[in-house]
Amino acid sequence: MQKMGMVIGINPESIVEYKALHAAVWPQVLATLQKANIRNYTIFLREPENLLFGCWExxxxxxxxxxxQIGEDAETKRWWRICGPCQQPLASRLEGEHWAMMETVFHMD
Structure with missing residues (x-):
């Protein structure tokens, strides 16, 4: 198991919509994440900087x-078309990244 963290910006005017979407994530999107071996997925919001921090196992x-496999799922692509405009990818992200992956510097069980 590997713990992973990532960060992205969010458009301030999209925060209410983004929260509403994530209060009821579509079942097929969740099933696709599970099938792709993602567990314990959490997204945090930091205001007023308007950053989303995501972490998963x-x-x-x-x-x-x-x-x-996630990227090939039609329902996930549809979800991304709705959520994507809410997000502001960081200028410092690596090529091919939407959310910028982060380095683990500390972990306590």
Whole structure:
């Protein structure tokens, strides 16, 4: 199992909509994440900086293949088309990233 964290900006005018969407995530989107070995997924909001911090546990053996599987799911693509405009990717993210992945510097069980 690998714990992973990521960050992205959020448009201030989209915060209410984003919270409402995530209060009732579509079942197919959740099932796709589960199938791709994602567990214990949480998103936090930091205002007034308007940052979203996401963290999850990855329980698979091939992260790239599992992420590709998520990206191929039609319902997840539809979800992203709705949520994507709410988000502001960081200028410092790596090529190919939407959410910027973060380095683990401390963990306590």
């Amino acid at each position: 990855y329980h698979g053996n091939d992260f790239d293949a599992d992420m590709a």
